[in-house]
Amino acid sequence: MLTIKRIPTLVSIYQDTVDRPGCERSCLGMCCIPGAKLPVYAFPGTSSKDHLSDSDDCIPDAGGDLFLNEVILAQWEERLSRGLFRYDVTTCETKVLPGDFGFIAQLNEGRHLKKRPTEFRVDQVLQPFDSKKFNFTKVGQEEVLFCFEMSTSEGSGYSERMVVGDSPNVVVINVSPIEYGHVLLVPKLQDCKPQRMDQESLRLAVNFAAEAKNSSFRVGYNSLGAFATINHLHFQAYYLAVPFPVERASVKKIASSKKPGGVKIFELTDYAVLGLVYESNGVLEELADCVSQACIALQDHNIPYNVLISDCGRRIFIFPQCFAEKQALGQVDPDILDTQVNPAVWEISGHIVLKRREDYESATETNAWRLLAEVSLSSERFTEVKEMCVNASLKEESASFQLELLEVEMKHFSPKVTSGKGNRIAAKGLLSDAFAEDCCA
């Protein structure tokens, strides 16, 4: 059995009190959830909004179309004002590292305070749910922002207090936020699913990304063995005003679906971590299904991976990774391990959350690249894994699998300073003004 020691992040204020017997509070367990009234956000069913076209601008326009975005922000700030977070992430120092890629370094000293290292098993991507360990049924209802359910009608809707079903999809705060608006989406929370990708849950996560209609808002997933710390199915999401470096990396088209949704599959060509990029301008459910098939193949083959959902759900990255395995085998340089950075989806995408001031002050693109290079599969191994993923994604149309070569030009972009304040402004829809105040920071 391969294990590594790491300091677990507290995602809930109740995580330290798992062993407390009985329930003296409003939690999300079956002791409290039947009959409970919670805020509910209903998103439109599949027919009405999954045909986003290329011209749909998902950058906020301050119009009346930012409903989910507004609900997330209003609720998140309300929890901030109630002091439910362990530290104020909006005051964390952040900078864009000089260089071609625009890696973003953040100093977050509050994230692992006063915790002892815990042993994590890293050689099993699929592990059964364990009700004795921390899971989201133990979260207090005050940490819930809202439930996220598919509407029976065409429009979106929101209710402050509604009796919820037996197992709602729940959006909760992360009490140790990485960035502004950091939340967790837990599909069918009371079903107590382990951290294991399935088709329905990825569709939900893509709907969450699409419904926010804000390109600063990304949704991420870490499998077990790829730095998920809680074995209860969940996605993460937050706002970051600038592009993630991986979103700007060059790609090469390797396959495409012949279905009407026209999912295209690319691979990254000049990034520190080898990965796949799935794109669609059509039916988001088809895109989600292609990606979930690849994820299921990865986890069935015990390959740890991370997923980034960007561009309002129209672009999804998959990164198979081997960092924890190398760490457990003693193959990672000690100076990289000394930083205690856990290369999960955000770090891999280029937002490096550093825990020590000296690492923050000496952070360079070269250091970021060195860390991420340890995450990546070798090119030989990636070639095998890539074929497995593409075949899984297009298995119903495998005859049409084809290698295509199409270089996509890197978008021009000048990295700017970002910060909690900038992300707050971007989240509220004033993207172009986001940096003016922060550039001197």
Ligand SMILES: [Zn+2]
């Ligand atoms: Zn309870």
